[in-house]
Amino acid sequence: MNLNMNENIMIKNLCKWDLYFNRINGTGDVKIPAKTSFRIDRGEVFAQVQSGNVMFSGTDGKGNHARIYIDDKETRVELGFEDDKENQGIITEEKIKTIFATKGKSSFEKAVKSLAVTYAEKAILIDYAKKSGLNEYDKIKFIEEYTGMKIE
Amino acid sequence: MSKYSIELNSIRKDDTDSPELKRLTRTSPIVEVFSSMISGKEIKTDKSTANKAVARIKDLAQRAEMFDYKAISELNTIRKYAVEPELMEEIKLFGIFGEYENLGYNESIEREVISTVGELSRIQAKGGDPVVAYNVSNKYAVTSEIISAGYAVDYRKIKYGDMSAENRLKENIIRDIRNKASRYIVEKVYDSIKNSSGIKIFSETAGITKSALDNALKFIRKFGIPNIFGDYSVVSQINDLVPYTTNLNSGYMNISQEAMEEIRKTGLLTAYNGSLVYAIQNAFDTSKLNSAGTGFDTIIPEGLLFVVPANITESPIKTWTRGGLDSLTGSDVSTGKMITRYDLEVAADVAKGLEYKIGLISDSNYPVN
Numbered sequence: 001m002n003l004n005m006n007e008n009i010m011i012k013n014l015c016k017w018d019l020y021f022n023r024i025n026g027t028g029d030v031k032i033p034a035k036t037s038f039r040i041d042r043g044e045v046f047a048q049v050q051s052g053n054v055m056f057s058g059t060d061g062k063g064n065h066a067r068i069y070i071d072d073k074e075t076r077v078e079l080g081f082e083d084d085k086e087n088q089g090i091i092t093e094e095k096i097k098t099i100f101a102t103k104g105k106s107s108f109e110k111a112v113k114s115l116a117v118t119y120a121e122k123a124i125l126i127d128y129a130k131k132s133g134l135n136e137y138d139k140i141k142f143i144e145e146y147t148g149m150k151i152e
Numbered sequence: 153m154s155k156y157s158i159e160l161n162s163i164r165k166d167d168t169d170s171p172e173l174k175r176l177t178r179t180s181p182i183v184e185v186f187s188s189m190i191s192g193k194e195i196k197t198d199k200s201t202a203n204k205a206v207a208r209i210k211d212l213a214q215r216a217e218m219f220d221y222k223a224i225s226e227l228n229t230i231r232k233y234a235v236e237p238e239l240m241e242e243i244k245l246f247g248i249f250g251e252y253e254n255l256g257y258n259e260s261i262e263r264e265v266i267s268t269v270g271e272l273s274r275i276q277a278k279g280g281d282p283v284v285a286y287n288v289s290n291k292y293a294v295t296s297e298i299i300s301a302g303y304a305v306d307y308r309k310i311k312y313g314d315m316s317a318e319n320r321l322k323e324n325i326i327r328d329i330r331n332k333a334s335r336y337i338v339e340k341v342y343d344s345i346k347n348s349s350g351i352k353i354f355s356e357t358a359g360i361t362k363s364a365l366d367n368a369l370k371f372i373r374k375f376g377i378p379n380i381f382g383d384y385s386v387v388s389q390i391n392d393l394v395p396y397t398t399n400l401n402s403g404y405m406n407i408s409q410e411a412m413e414e415i416r417k418t419g420l421l422t423a424y425n426g427s428l429v430y431a432i433q434n435a436f437d438t439s440k441l442n443s444a445g446t447g448f449d450t451i452i453p454e455g456l457l458f459v460v461p462a463n464i465t466e467s468p469i470k471t472w473t474r475g476g477l478d479s480l481t482g483s484d485v486s487t488g489k490m491i492t493r494y495d496l497e498v499a500a501d502v503a504k505g506l507e508y509k510i511g512l513i514s515d516s517n518y519p520v521n
Contacts, residue, residue, distance in 0.1 A: 021358035029361035053358045
């Protein structure tokens with residue numbers, strides 16, 4: 001596949017706070033405010049991922065538990081973040097929703113632990129629990145203990 | 153790292169208030185002689201006093217070797233008096249985090265946050281009713297942690313007047329306790345910012361970026377001129393923010409001579425945009441590999457850069473030590489050695505509800521837990 005590196009693509013900050021990184025292909029830095037999208041050229045995204053910026057490449061270098069989501073399927077596939085069968089392993093509201101609907105205690109705990117690994121993801125989880133009005137004592141207790149943050 | 157344990161049955165606490173040790177004070181000549189001996193300095197007291205003191209130290213060591221707890225206790229106290237001032241000098245540097253207070257043994261650690269409520273002043277018609285403000289104080293207890301450093305003392309060496317091991321161990325106690333105390337404070341601050349649900353000045357950067365730091369400074373400066381501190385790995389990145397260019401296309405970067413000289417000599421800028429830049433001393437924990445397996449973990453998380461207002465009446469961060477150094481002696485079950493440990497009680501707190509006064513930038517190149 002031959003991708004146009006000058007084409008602008010959308011990237012999305014999944015975190016509750018602002019993210020910054022220095023440009024590699026140019027000068028200056030980039031600020032992506034909390035939970036917003038940002039248009040940036042594809043070449044820069046490739047440069048960031050290949051130089052190991054964990055915000056893009058996640059905990060394993062393959063995009064899992066990333067803080068910035070690249071909203072462009074072709075780029076994600078080209079970078080090896082996903083293929084036809086599997087999507088990139090990032091935290092989304094739908095995923096949290098499904099997990100909160102889980103009945104069993106152990107399966108719930110397992111699912112939470114595999115979904116929220118980084119501090120950023122834990123904060124998103126807490127945020128969603130607050131917003132959605134999670135009202136189950138066991139689950140709240142476990143999430144608070146696991147993340148170290150309080151649902152207030 | 154070898155672990156040691158003191159058998160509970162054998163613990164002896166050194167009671168500095170016992171009648172035998174009451175005579176021994178911080179200013180006793182024997183303390184001065186001991187201190188000079190371990191640091192390899194010239195003994196400044198007169199010769200006869202020095203000889204007496206050295207003979208006494210050797211005698212104590214000989215008795216200590218035979219498990220005479222009174223002798224051990226006296227030696228520990230002498231050592232404590234020699235170590236404590238140096239350690240407290242280092243601990244005082246915690247002032248960089250905010251307020252620091254040293255409490256006596258019998259005081260409890262409490263944080264008082266005073267907030268002013270009501271209206272302070274207003275523009276109004278002449279002769280109108282005045283508005284008033286009043287203080288509401290909120291007091292809560294802060295829990296403390298004990299930091300202990302211990303080692304097996306070689307009394308045989310002291311018996312013969314060889315203080316080389318003592319010197320090394322003294323340095324170790326100071327460094328170790330200081331490191332652990334700063335880690336405790338940094339972690340405490342990080343946690344409370346992390347867990348606060350209100351407004352917080354927190355951002356993540358891949359490498360410290362100018363806009364992230366400037367944004368944090370802009371906000372925090374309203375509360376007071378900020379100090380910037382963190383590990384050298386993050387603090388030194390501020391160096392890269394000073395060069396400027398007059399022509400974006402040329403690629404030439406300029407830097408002021410003064411800034412360049414500072415970086416050349418110390419590796420750090422002393423100030424950035426009016427804020428003091430300070431690198432917290434941070435050592436490797438050689439018993440732990442980093443997550444990539446390419447180096448060691450550091451004692452304080454490497455990727456955290458703090459922006460904290462200084463010189464204000466009410467700093468959000470406050471640290472305490474209580475009661476100075478405390479020592480204990482016991483025998484280690486597995487090796488049969490005499491172990492001496494030193495304890496320091498520290499506490500740190502971020503004023504509840506004032507977490508927004510601390511700016512925190514986390515460099516994602518150095519993951520934190």
